[in-house]
Amino acid sequence: MRSFEEIIKSKNKGSLKIILGYAAGVGKTFSMxxxxQNLKKRGFDIVIGYVEPHNRADTTSLLEGLEKIPLKSFQIANQIFHEMDVEEVIQRKPEIVLVDELAHTNINGSRNEKRYLDVLEILDSGINVISTLNIQHLESIADRVSAATKVRILERIPDxxxxxAHQIIMIDISMEDLRERLRSGKIYEKSKIDSALTNFFSYDNLTFLREICLREAAGNLFQKMQESIQDKNKFNAEEAVMIALSSDPTNAPNLIRKGTKMAxxxxxxxxVVYVQKKAEDSVHIDSQLQRKIQKNFDLAVRLGAEVVILQGEKISDTLVNFAIENKVYHAVFGKSRLSPIKERIRGSIILEFIHDAVGVDVHIVNVE
Structure with missing residues (x-):
């Protein structure tokens, strides 16, 4: 695998390196x-856009000698908040900028709502970025993490x-070492340690998070290797995934997450394709269901999908035509709530699609 230094030298647009961790305290900021410091010694023009040292002495010591772009101040009521100054970073135009905590939500009045949007803007200007991220902030798995850990994940970024990212590196330490860092006060203040050890930093939760993080990092590495081997050939570039969404599916968010993860x-x-029958237009459908449908569309957009609303009474035919016209090679459906007997009586959209959509792989997802 190429080093980040080699990637930087081979690209015109800014390159992104993400240092990924399975929990706070694994050493992401320290590693960044x-x-x-190593890149600076080798002659790279590198600055700090935003770094959160968390009042850790070993991390703070690594700030020495690195140029810091002054933060932008915002006053809300009687409080002062500080955010990365995107305009100043772009104007300074270093080779590399460090941007900690990629999933952070910026204060009201900032140039962008989320820090990852700041980073995308910096990349577009030709500046390389090294950033950090904890795995639970990925939109596709945040709900699973919340369910497993009983902790709400409020800050999320699209997958x-x-x-x-051109490079993703996972910082991995043993769970016992991480818990020892917590006990010694290197992660949270003393008043929060006992609660954290019992709850989010329990062995069960850390095992779950670490396994997810390892899979995500390995999957991304495999994807980058495939892209390198195939040089992003035209077939792969054209291949598309279609997620078929009904007006009221059993669990649309899970279906969307699994489909976008496949893509x-x-x-x-x-x-994400929704075939709207005449009986389901805004005149006939109730407002509560309309809000539910729109919420599903909003999630799809956040996860990087293109939402398409089609009109038609014959849902299967409409989906088949769309698949053919848009080079869809994979179609994702949620498992039907109807019993096999009722499906035979009423007809099955999925079976009709399988019969007519020659060459399309159909994936039926159990989203209960």
Whole structure:
């Protein structure tokens, strides 16, 4: 695998490196600053856009000698908040900028709502970025993490941000070492340690998070290797994934997440397609269901999908035509709530699609 230094030298647009961790305290910021010091010694023009040292002495010491872009101040009521100054970073135009905590939500009044949007803007200007991220902030798995850990994940980023990254490195330490860091006060203040050890930093939760993080990092590495081997050939570039969405599916968010995750693995375009019958237009459908449908569309957009609303009374035919016209090679459906007997009586959209959509792989997802 090429080093980040080699990647930088081979590209015109800014390159993104993400240092990924399975929990707070694994050493993401320390690793980012250590690499920055090494790159600086080798002659790279590198600056700090935003770094959160968390009041850790070993991390703070690595800030020495690195140029810091002054933060932008915002006053809300009687409080002062500080955010990265995107305009100043772009105007300074270093070779590399360090941007900690990629999933951070910026304060109201900032140039962009989320820090990852700041990073995408910096990349577009030709500046390379090294950033950090904890795995639970990925939109596609945040709900699973919340369910497993009983902790709400409020800050989230679309999975497509990982696809933008040219390199993802996982910082992995043993769970016992991580818990020892917590006990010694290197992660949270003393008043929060006992609660954290019992709850989020329990062995069960850390095992779950670490396994997810390892799979995500390995999957991304495999994807980058495939892209390198195939040089992003035209077939892969054109191949698309279609997620078929009804007006009231059993669990639309899970269906969308699984479909977009498949597309990410294939480096493919992904469509969320909703075929609207006349009886389901805005005049006939109730407002509560309309809001539910729109919420599903909003999630799809956040995960990088293109939402397509089609009109038609024959849903299967409409989906088949769309698949043919848009080079869809994978169609994702949720498992029907109807019993096999009722499906035979009423007819099955999925079976009709399988029969007519020759050459399309159909994936039926159990989203209960």
């Amino acid at each position: 600053l250590s690499e920055a 497509k941000v990982l696809q933008v 990410a693995r294939l480096s493919s375009r992904v469509f």
